[in-house]
Amino acid sequence: MKEVIIYGLFILFLDVLLCSARWAGLLLLGCSSCGGLTELWLFGLMKGVFLHVCASALTDGKLRTVLCRFSALLCLLPPVFETGRILHAPPSEPDSGPSPNLSLLFLGAASSSLACGIWENLLSGDKNKENVKLDTKRILMRVLTYFKPDSLYLIAAFSFLILGVFCDTYIPLCQGKVIDILSGQELQTGFGYAVGQLVLISIGSALFSGMRGGIFMCSLARLNKRLKHLLFHSLLQQEVHFFEENNPGKLSSRLHSDVDRMGRTVALNANATVRSAVKTILMLRVMLGLSWELTLLTCIEMPLLAVMQNKYISLYKELKEQTQECHAQNKDLASQTVSGIRTVRSFRAEKDELRRYDVALDELCAIKRRSGIYSAVHLLIRRMVSLVIKTIMLIQARSLISSGQLSIGSLVSFFLYQKPMSVNLKEIMYCYGETVSTVGVISKVLSYLDRTPKCQKEGDLAPESLEGRIVFQNVTFSYPSSDKPALKSVSLELQPGRITALVGPSGGGKTSCVSLLKRLYEPQEGQILLDGALLHHYKHKYFHQKVALVSQNPELFSGSLRSNIEYGLKDCTIEKVEEVAKKIGAHDFISEMENKYDTDIGERGGKLSEGQKQSVAAIRALIQDPRVIILDEATSKLDVDAEQAVLREVLAHGRTVLVVAHQLRIVEKADHIVFLEDGSVQEEGTHEELIERKGRYHRLKEELFSENP
Numbered sequence: 251m252k253e254v255i256i257y258g259l260f261i262l263f264l265d266v267l268l269c270s271a272r273w274a275g276l277l278l279l280g281c282s283s284c285g286g287l288t289e290l291w292l293f294g295l296m297k298g299v300f301l302h303v304c305a306s307a308l309t310d311g312k313l314r315t316v317l318c319r320f321s322a323l324l325c326l327l328p329p330v331f332e333t334g335r336i337l338h339a340p341p342s343e344p345d346s347g348p349s350p351n352l353s354l355l356f357l358g359a360a361s362s363s364l365a366c367g368i369w370e371n372l373l374s375g376d377k378n379k380e381n382v383k384l385d386t387k388r389i390l391m392r393v394l395t396y397f398k399p400d401s402l403y404l405i406a407a408f409s410f411l412i413l414g415v416f417c418d419t420y421i422p423l424c425q426g427k428v429i430d431i432l433s434g435q436e437l438q439t440g441f442g443y444a445v446g447q448l449v450l451i452s453i454g455s456a457l458f459s460g461m462r463g464g465i466f467m468c469s470l471a472r473l474n475k476r477l478k479h480l481l482f483h484s485l486l487q488q489e490v491h492f493f494e495e496n497n498p499g500k501l502s503s504r505l506h507s508d509v510d511r512m513g514r515t516v517a518l519n520a521n522a523t524v525r526s527a528v529k530t531i532l533m534l535r536v537m538l539g540l541s542w543e544l545t546l547l548t549c550i551e552m553p554l555l556a557v558m559q560n561k562y563i564s565l566y567k568e569l570k571e572q573t574q575e576c577h578a579q580n581k582d583l584a585s586q587t588v589s590g591i592r593t594v595r596s597f598r599a600e601k602d603e604l605r606r607y608d609v610a611l612d613e614l615c616a617i618k619r620r621s622g623i624y625s626a627v628h629l630l631i632r633r634m635v636s637l638v639i640k641t642i643m644l645i646q647a648r649s650l651i652s653s654g655q656l657s658i659g660s661l662v663s664f665f666l667y668q669k670p671m672s673v674n675l676k677e678i679m680y681c682y683g684e685t686v687s688t689v690g691v692i693s694k695v696l697s698y699l700d701r702t703p704k705c706q707k708e709g710d711l712a713p714e715s716l717e718g719r720i721v722f723q724n725v726t727f728s729y730p731s732s733d734k735p736a737l738k739s740v741s742l743e744l745q746p747g748r749i750t751a752l753v754g755p756s757g758g759g760k761t762s763c764v765s766l767l768k769r770l771y772e773p774q775e776g777q778i779l780l781d782g783a784l785l786h787h788y789k790h791k792y793f794h795q796k797v798a799l800v801s802q803n804p805e806l807f808s809g810s811l812r813s814n815i816e817y818g819l820k821d822c823t824i825e826k827v828e829e830v831a832k833k834i835g836a837h838d839f840i841s842e843m844e845n846k847y848d849t850d851i852g853e854r855g856g857k858l859s860e861g862q863k864q865s866v867a868a869i870r871a872l873i874q875d876p877r878v879i880i881l882d883e884a885t886s887k888l889d890v891d892a893e894q895a896v897l898r899e900v901l902a903h904g905r906t907v908l909v910v911a912h913q914l915r916i917v918e919k920a921d922h923i924v925f926l927e928d929g930s931v932q933e934e935g936t937h938e939e940l941i942e943r944k945g946r947y948h949r950l951k952e953e954l955f956s957e958n959p
């Protein structure tokens with residue numbers, strides 16, 4: 251505040267200095283007056299440029315904006331005041347310009363300071379507005395860069411837009427001419443020419459507008475495709491924790507509705523704003539030619555509406571953001587309930603879920619109600635202002651017609667322009683509001699587009715032969731959302747041709763080891779090596795092909811059984827699929843299905859039993875011929891024969907096998923058992939060794955395997 255006052259006083263001082271210099275110059279040149287209106291405007295503009303440059307050079311940020319506004323007021327108020335005075339002065343009074351007196355200078359300075367103070371403190375509202383504006387500008391410019399590949403289309407669209415607007419603008423003028431000819435105020439001979447002109451211009455308007463609309467829609471569709479591709483690509487690169495923080499409903503909403511809205515708002519609003527701006531300028535020119543008095547009255551409406559709109563936009567923006575958040579939450583709530591319908595049903599929680607959904611809907615309803623009230627009040631005030639201005643205009647039009655300064659045709663033309671003129675202005679303001687309110691959505695989409703995944707970049711190792719030896723060296727790891735370490739200095743080795751079993755009580759850290767081995771997370775300390783090289787040094791695709799995971803609840807996608815088995819593979823033949831299926835004993839049940847390997851398995855494999863899902867997952871993993879295979883409770887739903895078959899196949903070719911199991915019959919088969927508790931390796935050895943040692947493993951054996959002997 252102190253800075254604003256100091257720099258404001260300095261600008262005032264410069265203004266006084268410049269005015270004194272001008273008066274001194276005029277006196278020295280011996281001029282009797284301060285020059286005409288043109289000279290006054292010229293001086294005001296030059297002074298404005300000078301003060302603007304000084305303010306920009308001395309300050310920056312918000313202070314610079316305030317001072318630039320203040321300088322503009324200081325420079326424009328005297329010529330505006332003088333123009334008004336001359337317009338209202340009797341024609342006999344000479345246009346001599348302001349007299350060089352100090353009281354006028356101080357009056358100008360005081361009124362500029364007062365207006366600036368009121369604007370900055372009462373009307374401009376939010377203190378961070380300038381920063382927000384800068385951000386808005388930066389964000390919108392960024393969106394425009396995505397249109398670059400369509401620049402030629404856009405140039406064509408904007409050219410048709412301008413041609414269309416030209417035609418649109420001259421239609422009412424031609425109509426006015428036709429009316430004047432019909433009412434006898436102009437020569438009847440020109441009737442055919444006037445009608446022909448009107449028809450030609452109307453055809454041009456329709457043709458150019460159609461072309462403009464079509465090209466814009468094509469560019470918009472291409473932009474949407476580009477943005478969705480980029481966003482989906484960026485999402486697919488993110489680390490697993492990102493998907494834990496951002497639920498699927500929210501991400502899907504960003505990808506679909508938000509990207510659509512982003513493209514639509516920017517493209518359509520740019521289109522509408524340019525169209526309305528060009529139209530407004532052309533119409534203003536024609537309207538001034540018809541009657542400057544009525545045009546002036548039309549223009550008074552603008553700043554009043556702008557101030558109201560400004561206030562309304564900030565409220566509208568806030569509510570729109572709240573509505574979007576609420577929508578995303580509701581969507582998420584409903585999709586969670588629907589996808590977990592089995593759990594909901596088995597716990598008879600339908601009523602609770604309905605109640606939760608109702609509460610969320612009430613919240614959304616309350617926001618929408620508030621939005622409706624604001625919109626109604628805004629509309630009422632806006633209409634009242636328009637009504638008052640229109641009444642004054644009608645009175646003025648009556649006196650102009652009676653004094654012969656305006657013909658009936660010109661008045662009709664004027665009114666034909668006036669309505670679209672205010673519609674144009676409203677459209678510009680609406681587009682501005684709409685664009686500003688979409689900035690929140692755009693910045694969220696951009697933040698996802700720009701997000702750098704918090705995981706190591708893939709390396710380029712892809713050796714032809716891989717032994718499959720895994721070594722965990724003092725691995726310490728905490729989940730990003732938790733401070734408590736899930737693994738504390740874990741060291742273990744998985745050897746080729748051997749089964750290593752991870753056992754331990756719930757929460758011991760077994761799944762965390764598996765997740766690190768599959769590179770779903772990165773350890774904070776220590777390292778994991780595959781054949782002596784860090785995991786991230788391998789090529790992404792190669793690594794996941796060589797280290798396969800079969801989990802207890804495999805993720806299957808809707809589609810055929812075969813498409814699920816071949817997921818991620820390019821050159822997979824049906825013979826190979828059948829061969830693996832036969833080896834693990836799954837071919838029989840698949841052959842009994844209606845369309846065998848082409849049977850549709852339903853949403854997330856919903857048409858398969860849990861055991862069948864595990865078999866499909868095992869085929870999917872084995873068909874890639876991995877060197878390391880992780881079975882995370884992967885055979886828990888299989889019968890004993892199927893389980894044996896899977897284990898036999900898994901161990902073939904000297905693979906490294908890591909099992910996480912709660913079944914004693916599996917653990918007993920392991921060559922090496924690692925007992926994990928509280929994130930640390932407590933004991934390791936063969937089953938017999940651990941039993942003999944009578945340590946933690948032995949004591950917890952009953953508890954660990956009680957349900958699955």
Ligand SMILES: Nc1ncnc2c1ncn2[C@@H]1O[C@H](COP(=O)(O)OP(=O)(O)OP(=O)(O)O)[C@@H](O)[C@H]1O
Nearest residue numbers: 729731732736754755756757758759760761762763
């Ligand atoms: N996504 C996660 N975010 C934060 N903490 C987690 C997450 N997953 C697991 N944890 C925590 O990490 C610790 C180890 O969990 P982990 O899943 O590795 O245990 P586990 O031995 O596999 O257990 P279980 O046998 O029940 O599957 C636990 O304290 C758990 O609460």
